Amino acid sequence: MIQRSKLTLLALPGLAVLALAAQLTDSSVAAPGSHAVVTADDDEEAGPLHESMEVIQKGMKGIRKMLSKPDQKDAAVKLCQEMQAAALVGFQHPPKPEAVLEGDALVDFNADFRKRMLTVCSTLVDLEVALAKGDADAAKTIYRTLGKQKKEGHDAYL
Numbered sequence: 211m212i213q214r215s216k217l218t219l220l221a222l223p224g225l226a227v228l229a230l231a232a233q234l235t236d237s238s239v240a241a242p243g244s245h246a247v248v249t250a251d252d253d254e255e256a257g258p259l260h261e262s263m264e265v266i267q268k269g270m271k272g273i274r275k276m277l278s279k280p281d282q283k284d285a286a287v288k289l290c291q292e293m294q295a296a297a298l299v300g301f302q303h304p305p306k307p308e309a310v311l312e313g314d315a316l317v318d319f320n321a322d323f324r325k326r327m328l329t330v331c332s333t334l335v336d337l338e339v340a341l342a343k344g345d346a347d348a349a350k351t352i353y354r355t356l357g358k359q360k361k362e363g364h365d366a367y368l
């Protein structure tokens with residue numbers, strides 16, 4: 211627990227800290243059905259991991275059209291930061307294993323999930339940097355890497 215919050219604090223840029231703090235506050239005090247800060251408009255009852263995934267998914271779709279459009283750089287950077295915050299929300303909500311897992315197997319299941327979500331977040335920071343620098347080639351490569359991370363994550367956890 212201590213380790214996780216230390217990691218979260220170290221890993222977050224200012225904006226994401228704010229978004230994450232607001233999300234945490236929201237989910238800890240809010241009545242059921244109220245709106246989260248990072249939201250994908252629908253499926254709110256499906257849980258924070260689902261919500262987080264929907265935000266990242268919508269971001270992926272939005273950003274694909276901006277990859278080689280320097281005039282949309284600011285919007286693309288903002289979208290990346292929102293997706294990073296969403297990944298860090300998902301990070302805190304590992305899914306329940308399909309099979310009964312105990313002991314080390316359960317430890318590994320949860321740790322691997324969280325590391326994958328951190329990797330997605332880290333890759334999204336790389337994407338943000340490439341977009342901010344107007345490096346469309348790098349942005350496209352990194353975008354494809356995110357697609358692979360999604361597929362591998364879903365193969366393992368869906």
Ligand code: HEM
Pocket residue numbers: 256257259260263264266267270305322323324326327330356357359360361362363364367368
């Ligand atoms: C770019 C990265 C990713 C995107 C865009 C993405 C997108 C999505 C979407 C759209 C869903 C909803 C699927 C549905 O309702 O049928 C989903 C669900 C899920 N994803 Fe991802 N995903 C990504 C990465 C990952 C990774 C890395 C993992 C595992 C470490 C993961 C694990 C899951 C799980 C467990 C669910 C089910 C959660 C639920 O609906 O309650 N995803 N994802």
